[in-house]
Amino acid sequence: AFKAAVxxxxxxxxxxxxxxxxxxxxxxIFQSIEYACEQxxxxxxxxxxxLMDHFTPSSSKxxxxxxxxxxxxxxxxxxxxxxxxxxxxxxxxxxxxxxHLSFPLLPDHxxxxxxxxxxxxxxxxxxxxxxxxxxxxxxxxxxxxxHVSTCYSEEVTVCGxxxxxxxxxxxIFYKNGLPSPSKSYVFNxxxxxxxxxxxxxxxxxxxxLLIYPKEVHLNRGNHEDHxxxxxxxxxxxxxxxxxxxxxxxxxMIHNVFCWLPLATLIDQKVLVIHGGISDTTDLDMLExxxxxxxxxxxxxxxxKESNRNVEIQExxxxxxxxxxxxxxxxxxxxxxxxxPAQAPSMSNRLEFSRWVRQTVxxxxxxxxxxxxxxxxxxxxxxxxxxxxxxxxxxxxxxHQEYWKQIxxxxxxxxxxxxxxxANTVRGGGCYxxxxxxxxxxxxxxxxxxxxxxxxxxxxxxxxxxxxxxxxFSASNYYEIGSNRGAYVKLGPDLVPHFVQYQxxxxxxxxxxxxxxxxxxxxxxxxxxxxxxxxxxxxxAHTSALISAFKAYDKDNTGRITLSNWATxxxxxVQLGLPWRMLRPQLVRSTEDSMLEYKSWLDDLAxxxxxxxxxxxxxxxVIYRNRSNLETIFxxxxxxxxxxxxxxxxxxxxxxxxxxxxxxxxxxxxNDLVRSIDFNKDGNIDFNEFLEAFRLVKQxx
Numbered sequence: 001a002f003k004a005a006v007x008x009x010x011x012x013x014x015x016x017x018x019x020x021x022x023x024x025x026x027x028x029i030f031q032s033i034e035y036a037c038e039q040x041x042x043x044x045x046x047x048x049x050x051l052m053d054h055f056t057p058s059s060s061k062x063x064x065x066x067x068x069x070x071x072x073x074x075x076x077x078x079x080x081x082x083x084x085x086x087x088x089x090x091x092x093x094x095x096x097x098x099x100h101l102s103f104p105l106l107p108d109h110x111x112x113x114x115x116x117x118x119x120x121x122x123x124x125x126x127x128x129x130x131x132x133x134x135x136x137x138x139x140x141x142x143x144x145x146x147h148v149s150t151c152y153s154e155e156v157t158v159c160g161x162x163x164x165x166x167x168x169x170x171x172i173f174y175k176n177g178l179p180s181p182s183k184s185y186v187f188n189x190x191x192x193x194x195x196x197x198x199x200x201x202x203x204x205x206x207x208x209l210l211i212y213p214k215e216v217h218l219n220r221g222n223h224e225d226h227x228x229x230x231x232x233x234x235x236x237x238x239x240x241x242x243x244x245x246x247x248x249x250x251x252m253i254h255n256v257f258c259w260l261p262l263a264t265l266i267d268q269k270v271l272v273i274h275g276g277i278s279d280t281t282d283l284d285m286l287e288x289x290x291x292x293x294x295x296x297x298x299x300x301x302x303x304k305e306s307n308r309n310v311e312i313q314e315x316x317x318x319x320x321x322x323x324x325x326x327x328x329x330x331x332x333x334x335x336x337x338x339x340p341a342q343a344p345s346m347s348n349r350l351e352f353s354r355w356v357r358q359t360v361x362x363x364x365x366x367x368x369x370x371x372x373x374x375x376x377x378x379x380x381x382x383x384x385x386x387x388x389x390x391x392x393x394x395x396x397x398x399h400q401e402y403w404k405q406i407x408x409x410x411x412x413x414x415x416x417x418x419x420x421x422a423n424t425v426r427g428g429g430c431y432x433x434x435x436x437x438x439x440x441x442x443x444x445x446x447x448x449x450x451x452x453x454x455x456x457x458x459x460x461x462x463x464x465x466x467x468x469x470x471x472f473s474a475s476n477y478y479e480i481g482s483n484r485g486a487y488v489k490l491g492p493d494l495v496p497h498f499v500q501y502q503x504x505x506x507x508x509x510x511x512x513x514x515x516x517x518x519x520x521x522x523x524x525x526x527x528x529x530x531x532x533x534x535x536x537x538x539x540a541h542t543s544a545l546i547s548a549f550k551a552y553d554k555d556n557t558g559r560i561t562l563s564n565w566a567t568x569x570x571x572x573v574q575l576g577l578p579w580r581m582l583r584p585q586l587v588r589s590t591e592d593s594m595l596e597y598k599s600w601l602d603d604l605a606x607x608x609x610x611x612x613x614x615x616x617x618x619x620x621v622i623y624r625n626r627s628n629l630e631t632i633f634x635x636x637x638x639x640x641x642x643x644x645x646x647x648x649x650x651x652x653x654x655x656x657x658x659x660x661x662x663x664x665x666x667x668x669x670n671d672l673v674r675s676i677d678f679n680k681d682g683n684i685d686f687n688e689f690l691e692a693f694r695l696v697k698q699x700x
Contacts, residue, residue, distance in 0.1 A: 021581070022527060023457075025577075025578065025581055025582055026526055026527045026530045027457060028576075028577060028578075029530040029531070029533065029534050029575075029577060029582075030455075030478040030482070030530055030533070031455070032575040032576060032577055033533055033534070033537060033575065034455075034478075035425045035426050036574075036575060081251070081252070081255060082133070084248060084251065085129050085132075085133065085248045085249075085251060085252045087125075087126045087127075087129035087130045087133065090124075090125060090126035090129070090245070091126075092124050092126055092127075096124055097121070098116055098121045098122055098123055098124060099112040099113055099115075099116045099121070099123060099127075100112075100127070101123075101127040101130065101131060101207075103130065103134055103210075104210070105134075105207055105210045105211050106211065107178075107211055109207060109211070110178070110204070110207045110208055110211055111178075113203060113204055113207055114170070114173070114204065117166060117197070117200045117203075117204070118170070122241060123203060125242050125244065125245035125248075125249065128199075128203065128242070128245075128249055129245070129248060129249060129252060131203060131206055131207065131210075132206070132249070132252040132253060132256055133252070134210055135206040135209060135210060135256055136252070136255060136256050136259060138209065138210060138213060139256065139259035139260060139261075140259055140292075142259075142261050143261065143287065144261055144262045144263070144286055144287050144288075144289055144291055145261065145262065145263045145264065145265055145283065145286060145287055146186075146217045146219075146261045146263070146264040146265070147264075147265050147268070148184060148186065148217060148264055148265065148266045148267070149266075149267055150184075150266070150267055150490065150491060150492045150494075151267075151492070152181075152184075152214070153181070153182050153183060153184040153215065154182055154183075154491065155183075155184070155489045155490060155491045156184045156185075156186060156266055156489070156490045157172075157176055157183070157184065157185050157186070157487055157488070157489050157490075158185075158186045158188060158266075158272055158450055158471055158487060158488050158489075158490065159172060159185065159186070159187050159188065159471070159473045159487045160188050160190075160452035160453075160459075160470075160471040160472040160473040160474075160485075160486070160487070161188075161189070161190035161221065161452050161453070161455075161472050161473060161474050162187070162190065162191050162195070162201055162473055162474055163190055163191075163192070163193055163194040163195045163198070163223070163474045163477070164191075164192055164193060164194055164195020164196055164197050164198035164201060164233070164234070164237070165195040165197070165201075165474045165475070165476075165477075165503065166195070166197035166200050166201055167503035167504065168473055168474055168475055168485050168501075168503045169201055169204065170503070171485075171501050171503045172473065172485075172487055172501075175499060175501065176487065176489070176499065178208075179208045179211075179212050179215050179216050180212065180215065181212065181214075181215060183215065184215040184216070184217075185208075185215065185216050185217070186217045186218075186219065186264050186266070186272055187205055187216075187217070187218050187219065188219045188221070188264075188272055188273075188274055188450070188451070188452045188471065189218075189219045189220055189221020189222070189223070189224060189260075189274035189410075189452060189453075190221035190222065190223045190224070190274065190452065190453070191205060191218075191221070191223075191224070192223055192224070192229065192234040193223045193228065193229060193232035193233050193234045194232055194233055195233075195474070196233075196237065198233070198234045198237055199234075199237060199238055199241060202253070205218060206256075217261070217264050218260055218261065219260065219261055219262065219263060219264055219272060219273065219274055220257065220260035220261065220262055220274065220291075220410065221274040221275075221410060221452070221453070222274065222275060222297065222410040222411050222428075222453065224257040224260055225257065225295075225296050225297055225298065226250075226254040226257070226295060226296055227296040227298050228296075228298070229254075235250060238250050238253070254295060255292075255295075257295075258291060258292045258293075258294060258295045259291065259292050260291075261291075262286060262289070262291060262406060262409060262410075263283075263286065263409065266490060266494070267492075267494060268445075269445075269446055269447045269494055270446065270447060270448060270449075270450060270490065270494060271283075271440075271444070271446050271449050271450070272449075272450045272451075273409045273449065273450075273451055274409065274410050274451060274452055274453055275408070275409055275410045275411045275412045275413065275429055275451060275452075275453045276408070276409065276412030276413055276414055276429065276430075276432055276449075276451050276453070276468075277408060277409065277412060277432050277436060277437070277440050277449070278404075278408040278412060278420050278429075278430045278432055278436065279419075279420040279430075279432070279436050279439070280401075280404065280405075280408070281405065281408055281409065281440060282405065283444055285401070285402070285405055286405050286406075286409070288402075289402045289405060289406065290402075291406070294402075294403065294406055297403070297406050297407055297410055297411075298428070407428060407429060408429055408430055410429065410453075411423065411426060411428040411429025411430075411453075412429035412430045412431070412432055412453075413425075413426070413429065413431055413432075413453065413454060414431070414432055414433075414437070414451075414463050414464060414468050414470075415431040415432065415433055416433070416434070416463070417431075417433050418433040418434060418435045419433045419435065419436070420432050420433065420436050433464075434464040434465060434467070437449065437464045437467050437468055438464075438467070441467060447494060448466070448467045448468065448469060449467065449468045449469065450469045450471060450488065451468065451469070451470055451471075452470065452471055452472055452473075453470070454470055454472065455472050455474070455477045455478070455483055456470055456472050456483065456486075457482075457483045457484070458483070458484055458486065458500060459471070459472055459473070459475070459483065459484040459485050459486025459498070459500045459501075460472065460486045460488065460498055460500075469488065469496060471486060471487065471488050472485065472486065473485045473486060473487055475501060475502045475503050475504065476502060476503065476504045478526070478529065478530070479525060479526045479529040479530075480504050480525060480526075481502075481524070481525055481526050482526045482529075484500045484501060484502055485500070485501050485502065485503065486498050486499060486500045486501070487499055527585075531582075531585050531586070534577075534582075534586070535586070535604055537573055537575070538569070538573065538586075538604055539601075539604040541572050541573055542601055542604070544572045545568065545569065545572050545597075545601065546597070546598075546601065548568035548569075548571055548572050549564075549565070549568050549597040551568070552564040552567075552568060553597075558596055558597065558598055559594045559595060559596050559597070560594070560595055560597055561593060561594060561595070562580075562583060562587065562590075562593050562594070562595055563580070565579075565583075565587065565595050565597065566579035566580045566583065567579075587600060588600075
């Protein structure tokens with residue numbers, strides 16, 4: 001009996017160890033793909049930033065096309081914005097059955113909004129714009145760092161990312177109670193994107209903010225950014241829900257986002273920020289920033305007038321003169337840099353692509369020479385110095401430092417190692433170690449930090465000797481059952497108390513093993529979803545994988561070892577995954593440990609919707625980069641109609657191919673255009689375009 005018990009114990013421990021290994025692999029797949037997507041977004045935006053600064057168009061059409069990239073991001077003056085978003089002229093029809101709002105708001109209004117959204121009703125555009133107008137007026141009066149005290153309420157509840165998942169917000173209010181004079185809340189950014197009800201979450205939070213301005217506090221997250229919204233769904237959601245007034249609503253929302261406070265201090269002892277900190281984080285500087293100047297944190301913001309003057313000068317062939325408009329002493333500047341050679345016309349795509357890469361390299365070399373950094377010492381170039389050196393907009397040093405402060409607190413992540421380094425995984429912000437945390441805590445006499453920004457399986461996680469707490473409130477973030485959501489409550493003793501939950505009704509019926517993401521057989525829902533996304537990623541790199549495999553197949557046998565397969569795959573997709581551990585789920589078992597890589601790639605090629613007449617190489621490029629394409633498309637689609645002309649589509653591909661350094665022929669583009677112009681009206685519906693190339697059919 002004793003031996004049997006030991007045997008069962010050993011078997012069970014091995015079983016639990018395997019489950020844990022699979023859980024970690026699944027989690028790593030999800031996060032690697034998510035962060036790679038964020039990195040693509042920042043790279044794409046940096047490319048457009050460089051293009052705006054250095055590209056000399058060959059015609060007025062090209063100039064207009066390029067300038068559209070950021071016109072939508074320009075901020076209106078207050079009077080212009082109010083005139084543009086004039087809600088008073090809108091008439092609410094008698095047939096409207098949704099909630100009605102009058103200002104100042106009362107608690108009953110918030111309750112009515114909650115009930116209406118539970119019943120899938122929609123708030124009229126007039127009330128949405130009125131609410132945004134009042135929210136903007138209130139936010140403009142707030143400091144960059146909000147201050148909350150537990151003396152005036154029993155406790156303070158801190159919530160993390162919600163990402164458009166309204167059910168999670170409903171569940172938080174059900175479990176913890178609605179905001180009230182005795183129930184304070186801090187919502188720590190990332191209210192929008194990815195989920196389907198981001199706008200409803202904003203409306204509810206803004207309503208409670210106006211009703212209880214001393215008890216409800218909102219921090220800005222990295223997704224409260226109009227350029228990020230273009231990629232991750234919020235822009236599309238608003239335009240679908242408000243087809244007539246959606247553009248006005250978006251314009252007002254983006255202006256509201258830039259007025260959101262950047263941090264919250266609880267009892268002067270707990271700092272709540274969305275992302276994290278860096279070795280240069282300065283709360284005193286953070287309090288002085290004009291936060292509304294940074295409509296998009298992905299790019300330092302030049303003044304609108306300065307942009308126009310520079311553009312006019314460059315078009316007329318005049319030299320650009322740097323001057324301090326305020327007549328103040330200018331910040332120390334580097335020695336003048338030679339102006340890049342004029343860019344070739346975009347009609348010659350290869351020449352233009354070569355010029356972009358060459359000019360970028362010249363700028364990097366120029367920066368290295370100015371600070372005496374040799375080519376052999378790239379690792380010594382710190383993150384903070386890199387930001388200052390690149391200085392893409394020619395901003396003064398002070399403005400650049402302000403921008404870096406905001407970028408760091410919105411995009412950074414903690415790491416177990418000491419020090420501070422660039423966050424190469426996300427592409428923005430930094431990784432900060434325990435020593436950086438201790439430095440900030442000691443400098444400002446803080447007890448610990450609360451941040452969000454990262455999905456955690458249990459909804460929360462401590463690190464840095466329990467001095468950094470990550471709180472994430474969007475449950476089932478990657479897939480149903482993938483993770484719990486959580487919020488944290490702090491009383492006067494500032495001891496954190498956690499509440500965990502899973503909002504989805506399906507998740508509530510799962511067994512404990514299924515909630516962890518695994519069952520023995522069949523493969524769990526969560527794991528299956530992760531590997532489906534990974535197979536899609538692999539298929540999108542078919543050509544590059546074949547080239548990598550052939551490098552190991554010297555005799556052209558069509559077969560390579562499984563070890564070489566793992567090495568080749570990582571060299572191409574660069575996700576940092578343990579491919580040897582993942583191999584059983586991706587490759588069929590073989591007796592001789594050899595893989596026929598061409599047949600393996602054929603197995604990855606999922607069912608496609610009759611696109612055989614399009615070049616296979618072009619099809620692969622679309623699969624691999626459809627997120628980048630959608631982002632570019634939505635920037636070009638200035639009126640958010642979902643339609644662009646053939647000419648604009650061709651220009652999109654010129655920009656895209658220059659950015660990604662891919663070969664796409666004019667014939668290939670023409671075939672693509674003809675195949676997706678279903679109604680032959682001379683315009684392209686991009687929603688149909690994306691659907692035509694979707695790899696995985698969504699389940700009913």
